[in-house]
Amino acid sequence: MKFTKRLASLALSLMLIATCFTFAPELKAEAAKKSSGSSVAVTVGGALIDGANVTIPTTGQAASDDGVYHLIASDVNQAGNTGLEVAQVPVAANVTFSVPLNKGQANSVLFKKFTVCVNKGGTITPVSNSMYISNPEACAGRSAYRMDNGKKGLLCDASSVNMGMRSLADLGVKQATVSLPLSKISYGQGTPYVYNGKTYNFNSRYIAAFDNYLGRLNAQGVQVTMILLVDQGAEQPFISPYAYDGIGRHNYYGLNATTTEGIEILEAMGSFVASRWSGYSYFGMNAKVDNFIIGNEVNAWNEWNYMNCGGNLAVYTQEYANAFRILYNAIKSENGNANVYICTDHQWALNQKTVHGARSFITSFNNYIRAQGNIDWRLALHAYNYPLNSVTAWAPSAKVQRSQNTQFISVYNIDVVTDFLSQPDLLSPSGAVRTVKLAEQGYTSSQGEQLQAAAITYAFLVAENNSHIDGLILSREKDDPIIEIPQGLANGILRSDNTAKASYNFYKNAGNPEYTAQASGFAGVDLTTLLAPR
Secondary structure (H helix, E strand, C coil): CECCCCCCCHHHHHHHHHHHHHHHHHHHHHHHHHHHCCCCCEEECCCEEECCEEEEEEEECCCCCCCEEEEEEECCCCCCCCCEEEEEEECCCCCEEEEECCCCCCCCCCCCEEEEEEEECCEEEEEEEEEECCCHHHHCCECCCCCCCCCEEECCCCCCHHHHCCCHHHHCCCEEEEEEEHHHHCCCCCEEEEECCEEEEECHHHHHHHHHHHHHHHHCCCEEEEEEEECCCCEHHHECHHHHHHCCCCCCECECCCCHHHHHHHHHHHHHHHHHCEEEEECCEEEECCEEEECCCCCCHHHHCECCCCCCHHHHHHHHHHHHHHHHHHHHCCECCCEEEEEECCECCCCECCECCHHHHHHHHHHHHHHCCCCCEEEEECCCCCCCCCCCCCCCECCECCCCCCCECCHHHCHHHHHHHCCHHHCCCCCCCCCEEEEEECCCCCCCHHHHHHHHHHHHHHHHCCCCEEEEEECCCECCCCCCHHHCCCCCCECCCCCECHHHHHHHCCCCHHHHHHHHHHHCCCHHHHCCCC
8 A cells, every 4th residue: 555645544644643653652762771871781792694694792691590591683673682582502701692694584684683681580681782783795695896986976867868878978977876766666566576585576667677777877887876765655664654644745754664564675675676786687788786875865854754753863863773774784785895875964063843963863873873783884965055056165154164063064064074974983894984975966057157167166176185075976967947947956067958058068077177277267266275185
């Protein structure tokens, strides 16, 4: 059943709202427990795939009425003493568990969290923290060669002649984003896919179209970043119960890691898309996605990732992070070389009723993830100018400053974000600074094509001079006359009639000293003096 504005009757809406709030107390209590930092007798040091097994080392010791440690494997929506008992060992100090991974089988532990429990008065009671597998790439079906050929990217206009690709080679574009609304692959409509003992059927017609589109991009040396989105037509299991009271009234919705059915479909869907598009040949062309972005501007929860958690950042972050963890493990266990990104907008140290500031959200997300097994998440950030119709990307303002307390992030102060990610607590498991993909960058020509060309030139220079930025993807190839132009956002490098603006040649020649000098003339300042290399 699909939830649409047309079908969401008052009675159904009330039922869904009631369902949502039955989950809220348990989730809030769990979030509060995690944030309290309560001590445990046994510490689980991690959970790592080692061949066909998962190794779980522990330190410390706790008493048990039966003299046994019970290792419980739980889903993300379960308490640590609820789930499947996967191992027992005699009580002792510093024990190590080893359990079969069973990838792809009904009893797989790939997505489980592990908790040491003991028998107290006949009740299985947690005595440890919980940890997830943090190296899913160790069981990857393949590790496809990455197409890291350059940072220059473009949101293609697929409706244009030659599927929006006629410009890519000429521009020297090496990256593109592609959105996958989950309604488009709703199961029950075509291609059978067996995962964890269950058969799912994904939309074969839409998948075949993607095979062709991705293959055409890859054939031109273009790396693809796919954005996974819960749109209004997505099947119910994809949608978070926290979104039920807003169905039909928002752009996108939160992923469902709250119900068992939701968890299972996320595991299957993530595995399917990562496996399908990991370089296999369709229609005589390879179709590969190197990067996945989970959701769109998720810190702006009301508009772009609707989940009504009552403004509670801890609960909201937990819901998103649980879904992200599932998809991360699904994707990395199929293509070990894929990168997986969270996504925020440019509202940084700015918390409002319907927006969690990106800095607060990233901090909360990172803390929650690290506490249960650090993974190599990355950040896709939309560093638009503020306001959106401003074109002076090189200029600070009262709300755009090179300070951690800046309200907004643009390319002018993107070093604020990469410096923030350079803190020890925010480093990846390997100790590296997490990369930032500027996955949606738009600059309007409504105030003149020369200023747009200068803004795009400056954005490219910023990206090239920051080693922590792994891509700059312009939005968009061609003006959108329906939605964006009426708002003063003529962001295309092509006009709506497919003719090139001045910015087309400047993006084509970005980095060329002659074009940089011209762009600096347009801006009235030497753009190279405004860079903050990292």
